Amino acid sequence: MNGMTAEIVSVDPERPDPAIIERAARLLRAGGLVAFPTETVYGLGAIATDAAAVARIFAAKGRPAHNPIIVHLADRDPPLAIAAEWSERARALADVFWPGPLTLIVPRGPSIPDNVTAGGPTVAVRMPAHPVALALVRGAGQPLAAPSANRSSRVSPTTARHVARSLGDAVDLILDGGPASGGIESTVLDLTSVPAHVLRPGLVSANDLARFTEVTPNSSVPPRQTTFRSPGMLERHYAPTVPTELTDAAAHARVAKLAMEGIRVGLLRFSSELGLPPGCRAIEMPPEASRYAARLYAALHELEEADVDLILIERPPAGAQWLAIHDRLARATCPRDLRSGE
Ligand code: TXA
Numbered sequence: 001m002n003g004m005t006a007e008i009v010s011v012d013p014e015r016p017d018p019a020i021i022e023r024a025a026r027l028l029r030a031g032g033l034v035a036f037p038t039e040t041v042y043g044l045g046a047i048a049t050d051a052a053a054v055a056r057i058f059a060a061k062g063r064p065a066h067n068p069i070i071v072h073l074a075d076r077d078p079p080l081a082i083a084a085e086w087s088e089r090a091r092a093l094a095d096v097f098w099p100g101p102l103t104l105i106v107p108r109g110p111s112i113p114d115n116v117t118a119g120g121p122t123v124a125v126r127m128p129a130h131p132v133a134l135a136l137v138r139g140a141g142q143p144l145a146a147p148s149a150n151r152s153s154r155v156s157p158t159t160a161r162h163v164a165r166s167l168g169d170a171v172d173l174i175l176d177g178g179p180a181s182g183g184i185e186s187t188v189l190d191l192t193s194v195p196a197h198v199l200r201p202g203l204v205s206a207n208d209l210a211r212f213t214e215v216t217p218n219s220s221v222p223p224r225q226t227t228f229r230s231p232g233m234l235e236r237h238y239a240p241t242v243p244t245e246l247t248d249a250a251a252h253a254r255v256a257k258l259a260m261e262g263i264r265v266g267l268l269r270f271s272s273e274l275g276l277p278p279g280c281r282a283i284e285m286p287p288e289a290s291r292y293a294a295r296l297y298a299a300l301h302e303l304e305e306a307d308v309d310l311i312l313i314e315r316p317p318a319g320a321q322w323l324a325i326h327d328r329l330a331r332a333t334c335p336r337d338l339r340s341g342e
């Protein structure tokens with residue numbers, strides 16, 4: 001964590017003040033980094049065609065160079081300089097799901113620098129649904145490369161404060177549009193294969209996609225295919241700084257036992273009926289998947305800040321609508337010795 005924090009400017013999430021957007025866009029055009037809200041999580045933006053600015057993103061996040069970045073567009077038709085090929089399939093999916101939390105992997109265009117794609121032949125593009133994100137891309141006059149605005153491998157930010165806490169003064173300006181409503185990252189769909197492949201499950205489900213194109217869910221992706229196929233996917237990601245474990249029922253008995261040993265536990269649970277031992281913290285999580293997603297990262301940030309020794313997360317139910325959440329929980333609880341070293 002950095003000592004100093006960036007300037008945070010409040011902006012109306014529905015009708016962003018053009019003067020504020022122009023100030024942020026000017027910073028971007030000068031090669032700066034601006035964090036901004038999207039409908040999924042906060043992004044850390046730089047002009048996508050500016051290799052030096054993109055390099056600053058990698059430095060600010062401590063992101064490994066082999067992990068490519070999503071390019072954010074302000075409309076459904078990327079120019080050929082960005083996406084060298086825009087197939088019927090891409091067009092059809094963009095028509096249905098954009099603006100929104102779906103990222104499409106397509107052949108890269110000549111204006112995309114190597115560091116955006118990690119040297120690979122493809123580029124990830126998405127048109128975000130958040131008015132601030134769209135206004136910022138339009139104001140910048142170029143698509144914006146923007147990963148989630150957190151230190152690499154940490155929990156993604158859903159508020160401006162999370163961004164400031166994670167990135168400190170490594171970002172030039174943070175646009176605060178309130179909490180990100182979706183709460184987890186976009187679905188990443190690889191369109192370079194038939195059928196298309198879900199590389200990262202997200203707010204758009206494989207079932208939603210399957211109504212419009214042939215798609216295989218990400219469970220069928222073999223581990224460590226190639227570096228470029230799904231670079232960031234199999235690594236420890238979205239992980240709190242505190243040891244974090246999933247737990248089945250009877251979490252309370254375990255918390256009580258740990259408390260007796262002097263271990264302060266933070267618990268994400270579905271019911272608040274049972275009391276907690278002193279020193280332990282609990283957050284009640286919503287029983288619906290979409291509300292759970294919207295709450296998850298903020299809850300993990302809260303427990304990190306509460307300085308607990310261990311985070312326990314009650315395992316959510318099975319079911320298609322929980323898939324993206326199970327994916328994020330698996331990453332958050334991946335044992336430390338399996339960390340990628342990010
Ligand atoms: O919701 C989101 O997608 C957020 C907001 C800010 O848009 N962004 C986000 O970016 O989550 P990031 O960098 O945290 O995650 C991007 C994911 C990574 O897993 C990365 O490996 C993958 O997309 N990715 C990016 N470009 C790719 C490419 N050319 N081929 C395959 N995977 C790619």
Ligand code: MG
Pocket residue numbers: 147148156
């Ligand atoms: Mg990320």
